């Protein structure tokens with residue numbers, strides 16, 4: 001298998017090619033390397049290669065990894081939290097993460113707002129959309145996005161970045177990317193600054209770029225298969 005450096009460069013090349021095909025500026029795209037189930041040593045190697053944005057989906061794993069990396073390098077990096085976040089883990093997650101991609105319910109909003117009162121910088125948040133027909137699944141239903149966004153906007157210590165989604169595996173990603181893009185357009189009528197879109201993973205990031213993604217969450221294509 002190709003080296004980590006080669007896989008990382010390969011993804012960067014594909015991102016710039018897709019941006020070019022979509023008539024977009026690659027500089028407007030943020031690659032968030034998802035490092036879950038991979039060791040801190042690989043994160044350090046990626047920092048050497050120039051990567052600065054990393055994502056994790058479980059606080060139990062992310063907190064010690066972020067601490068280990070902070071010990072090992074003084075290079076400033078950004079941690080993105082992309083998984084379901086329990087309210088009892090919020091305080092811990094905020095000790096390293098500067099962006100939360102998975103704001104999916106009111107109780108989490110309340111907890112985030114309360115726990116970042118003392119932060120000097122506002123916390124960047126994406127509202128995660130529920131793209132399934134099942135309202136019981138996590139995430140804000142697109143029809144409730146504006147009401148929920150208003151709640152987010154009422155907190156000056158949170159910065160509403162935009163929307164986030166994970167395309168369903170049982171249909172073409174274009175279907176969900178179109179829904180996310182539509183939701184983003186409506187959100188921007190309410191808050192023009194909330195123009196960012198977190199979508200696209202290893203299997204579908206090129207399509208996501210064509211549909212307007214700004215934050216790509218890419219794991220296995222760079223990190224290789226996860227070691228469980």
Ligand SMILES: *Cc1c(COP(=O)(O)O)cnc(C)c1O
Nearest residue numbers: 034057082201202217218219220
């Ligand atoms: C794991 C994960 C990713 C990355 O998935 P890959 O298919 O490995 O690129 C992206 N987003 C979320 C929310 C994840 O949990």
